Amino acid sequence: MTKEEIIILYQEKFGKETPEVYTAPGRINLIGEHTDYNGSFVFPGAVDKGITAAIHLNGTDKVRAYALDLSEYSEFGLNEEDIPNEGWAKYIFGVCREIIKRGGKVEGFDTVFSGNVPLGAGMSSSAALESTYAYALNDMLNLGIDKFELAKIGQATEHHYVGVKCGIMDQFISLFGKKGHLVRLDCKTMEYEYFPFDPQGYKLVLLDTQVKHELASSAYNKRRESCERAAAAIRKNHPEVQFLRDADMNMLDEVKNVITEEDYMRAKYVIEETQRVLDVSDALKKGDYETVGKKMYETHEGMSKLYEVSCEELDFLNDIAKKSGVTGSRVMGGGFGGCTINLVKDELHDKFIEEANTQFKNKFGYEPKVYDVVISDGARKL
Missing domain, CATH: 3.30.70.890 (GHMP kinase, C-terminal domain)
Structure with a gap:
C-alpha cells in the first residue's frame, strides 16, 4: 500500500489531519535453522513485503487503532489492565507497554495499518507489526531508543502479551534489514555482519x-x-x-x-x-x-x-x-x-x-x- 493510499484511508477513519507513515518488513532466513536457541548463527534478510501504518498523536491517553485488512477497530488505554481483546491489537499494546516499562513516555494516538506479508508463511508478519510501531513511536516521540532495544521491545511483546517465546531474529531483521544484503547474526554474542546478496540471474x-x-x-x-x-x-x-x-x-x-x-x-x-x-x-x-x-x-x-x-x-x-x-x-x-x-x-x-x-x-x-x-x-x- 502506498503512503498516499494509507493517508486517505486514515483520514476517512479519523479526520483531516495528515498522519506520519511508517513501514517495517517481514523476512526470509536463507540458512541457519533451529540454530538460534543453540547459540549459533542465523542468516536472515528483510523482504519487500511488510506492514505500513499511518499514525497521528491524538492528545489523549488512549490508542484508537484500525486494522484495514480485517476491518476491525480497537480502542485501549496505556495501563497494564487496559489490554485489548483483539489478538492483533495486543501487539500494538505490548509495544506501548514495553516502551513504558523502559521509562519511555508514550502518548495516545490514532492509527490505521495494512500489511502484505502472507500470514502463516513463516515470514513474520507479527514482527513486522511490532517493529513498525516500535520504530514509529521512538521516532515520533523522540525517545532515543537504539534499534537493538527496539528489537527487544518487539520480542518482549511476544513473550509477555502474546504468549510466544520467540527468539530475537524476526524483530532484529525487521529493524536492521538492508536492501541487497543479508545479515549474519550471532545469537550467542548478538554481533552481526552484512553480506552482499544480489544474485544477478x-x-x-x-x-x-x-x-x-x-x-x-x-x-x-x-x-x-x-x-x-x-x-x-x-x-x-x-x-x-x-x-x-x-x-x-x-x-x-x-x-x-x-x-x-x-x-x-x-x-x-x-x-x-x-x-x-x-x-x-x-x-x-x-x-x-x-x-x-x-x-x-x-x-x-x-x-x-x-x-x-x-x-x-x-x-x-x-x-x-x-x-x-x-x-x-x-x-x-x-x-x-x-x-x-x-x-x-x-x-x-x-x-x-x-x-x-x-x-x-x-x-x-x-x-x-x-x-x-x-x-x-x-x-x-x-
Missing part, C-alpha cells in the same frame, strides 16, 4: 504448502530439550561448551554412547548447520551462488532426516526443485509445514513454478502459494 521464491501440522510447538520444545541434553553431556568433557554451537563432531562422537540416538541426531544437525552458515558466508563474499544452493539442499536433508521437522508436502516440493534444476531449496522456518525457500535461475523460474503447481496439485489436491521476494530495507519512515 537468480530469483528467490517461496512456495507455501499452506500446511501447518499440529506437532509444531510440542515438537519444537522436544528438539530444544534434545539439544540441551547433548550440550550438557559434551560439557562434562569440555567445560567451555555453553551451547551446541561451541561443539564439534569429535566432541559429539565422544558422548555418542551416553546420549540417546535421537539426541545424537539432533545435535549432529545443529553442528553441521553451524558449519553450513559459515560456508555460505564465504560463498556470498565471492558471489558463489552455486555453493549457496548446495548448502540449502544439505540443510533440507538435515532438517528432514536428522532433525525430523519436515513433512511430506515440504519434501515433495524440495524433490521437484531438485529435479527441475533449481540451484537451492530447503524448508524455511520451524518446519512441519510452511514454505520452501528456493534459489532459482531466471530462465528456469516459470517452468519450475508450473511443474511445482501441477505436480503438487496432482498429489495433494491444491496448488501451493507462490511468493517471489526481493531483499529490501528494514523499518523506516516513508
Whole structure:
C-alpha cells in the first residue's frame, strides 16, 4: 500500500489531519535453522513485503487503532489492565507497554495499518507489526531508543502479551534489514555482519504448502530439550561448551554412547548447520551462488532426516526443485509445514513454478502459494 493510499484511508477513519507513515518488513532466513536457541548463527534478510501504518498523536491517553485488512477497530488505554481483546491489537499494546516499562513516555494516538506479508508463511508478519510501531513511536516521540532495544521491545511483546517465546531474529531483521544484503547474526554474542546478496540471474521464491501440522510447538520444545541434553553431556568433557554451537563432531562422537540416538541426531544437525552458515558466508563474499544452493539442499536433508521437522508436502516440493534444476531449496522456518525457500535461475523460474503447481496439485489436491521476494530495507519512515 502506498503512503498516499494509507493517508486517505486514515483520514476517512479519523479526520483531516495528515498522519506520519511508517513501514517495517517481514523476512526470509536463507540458512541457519533451529540454530538460534543453540547459540549459533542465523542468516536472515528483510523482504519487500511488510506492514505500513499511518499514525497521528491524538492528545489523549488512549490508542484508537484500525486494522484495514480485517476491518476491525480497537480502542485501549496505556495501563497494564487496559489490554485489548483483539489478538492483533495486543501487539500494538505490548509495544506501548514495553516502551513504558523502559521509562519511555508514550502518548495516545490514532492509527490505521495494512500489511502484505502472507500470514502463516513463516515470514513474520507479527514482527513486522511490532517493529513498525516500535520504530514509529521512538521516532515520533523522540525517545532515543537504539534499534537493538527496539528489537527487544518487539520480542518482549511476544513473550509477555502474546504468549510466544520467540527468539530475537524476526524483530532484529525487521529493524536492521538492508536492501541487497543479508545479515549474519550471532545469537550467542548478538554481533552481526552484512553480506552482499544480489544474485544477478537468480530469483528467490517461496512456495507455501499452506500446511501447518499440529506437532509444531510440542515438537519444537522436544528438539530444544534434545539439544540441551547433548550440550550438557559434551560439557562434562569440555567445560567451555555453553551451547551446541561451541561443539564439534569429535566432541559429539565422544558422548555418542551416553546420549540417546535421537539426541545424537539432533545435535549432529545443529553442528553441521553451524558449519553450513559459515560456508555460505564465504560463498556470498565471492558471489558463489552455486555453493549457496548446495548448502540449502544439505540443510533440507538435515532438517528432514536428522532433525525430523519436515513433512511430506515440504519434501515433495524440495524433490521437484531438485529435479527441475533449481540451484537451492530447503524448508524455511520451524518446519512441519510452511514454505520452501528456493534459489532459482531466471530462465528456469516459470517452468519450475508450473511443474511445482501441477505436480503438487496432482498429489495433494491444491496448488501451493507462490511468493517471489526481493531483499529490501528494514523499518523506516516513508
